[in-house]
Amino acid sequence: MTKIHYYQIALRWDGNLGQGTQHYRAYSRDYIVAAINKPTLLGSSDTSFRGDAQRWNPEEMLLSALSACHQLWYLHFCSVNHINVLQYEDQASAEMLEHASGAGEFRVVRLKPNVLIDQHSDPQLAYQLHEKAHEFCFIARSVNFNVTLQPHIRQHTDID
Template sequence: MNRQHHYATLTRWTGNHGSGTLDYRAYSRNHVISSNGKEAEIPGSSDPAFRGDRSRYNPEELFLSSISACHMLWYLHLAAVNDIVVLEYEDHAEGTMEEDASGAGSFSSVTLNPNVVIAGTQVQRARDLHNEAGKKCFIANSVKVPITYAGSVSTLASSLPPI
């Protein structure tokens, strides 16, 4: 049985300095992203290369973080159901976007670099779970850019939970 899940967000432009988009340089790219019932808004802007505010998240960073977070959540689920105890998980995701002469562009690569610390000795199985998570991730399944999985798995045997 297939199930549908519906999502809704609100993106609100906050960069009108009084004259709207009268001129390309007359407005800020600042905006906020929110969703009903969430604790906080996400401050957004465009990439600084496109006159954005570098202190705010840009859509490209949010795209990359969506892939990374989705992968992590699937990985943690798969680890739990495979009796692998994850103690730490940190991903330094990277992506490359290529812009053409018209100003349009797309991501040409995404690399996830999760560094995972597990209890126990199932290092190879823990590594293999990244491929499984990549096949399950809703976001990764929705994009056309190839995603590479790098990173590392290490053990912290002294942190084994009691049996």
Template sequence: MPKTHRYELDVTWTGNTGTGTTGWRDYERSHDITAPGKPTILGTADPAFRGTPDRWNPEELLVVSLSQCHMLWFLVLCARENIIVTAYTDHPSGVMVETPDGGGHFTEVVLRPRVEIADLGRADTVAALHKRAHELCFIANSVNFEVRCEPAVAGSESEPGPHETNSHSR
């Protein structure tokens, strides 16, 4: 029987400027995302949709969720394989397309993890672990658009270079 996990948060609109939603220009898109024992995330809409650039928007949070999930799976897989990761960074990006009816959808997200490992002789195994992390990622398995992974691996003292690309579509 599969385990079930629940995630409960609070999202509170904080953008009432005194007149509520009397018009779509009359309120801010500001909101707070909270959960007990965690710092508040200051949310908004994308600036293209009247949000403010100093707060996180849902589109950014979706992209970063994919990156975080991949990283966390990759690190645990490396630990299981006795591969010592000494640094990990990612510069993910996503593409969202607006539709004529005012809605929209993501068409892709690209993850670009750059990993440093203690033993560069294990680079092939690292590439395989990126692929496996991608297959296991809870978030990537939950979206209906392509998620590509373009990892690079380097030794702890050298420059990163391209290694392997894999993608995931749901």
């Protein structure tokens, strides 16, 4: 059975410094993202585009969404396949190409999960489940650029 899920946020620009957008340097790129029952997210553009480095930019949020989605699917598949994950970290990175016109696009996202599994789990299966998680990740399935995986699996031993 196919299901449709709906998501809703509210975005409000809070960067009017008194002149609106009268000229390129007259306004801040700051905005606020809100959703019901969630903490407010403070956003801005990347510092390369006159943004505030203390706030999340859309590029970081997209990278975070890809990393988190992969992690959630991976943990699910490990759980149902008797792989006991003890730790999971990802040092994800992305490349975005900016054209002379100012337009741009992501070229690639690299997910680099570093996973610690218990001594009774199958490391080979733990590696394979990354591919399955990638196939199921809603966000990765929705983007038009490459999302690559470079997983590293470590197995916990009694001497760890």
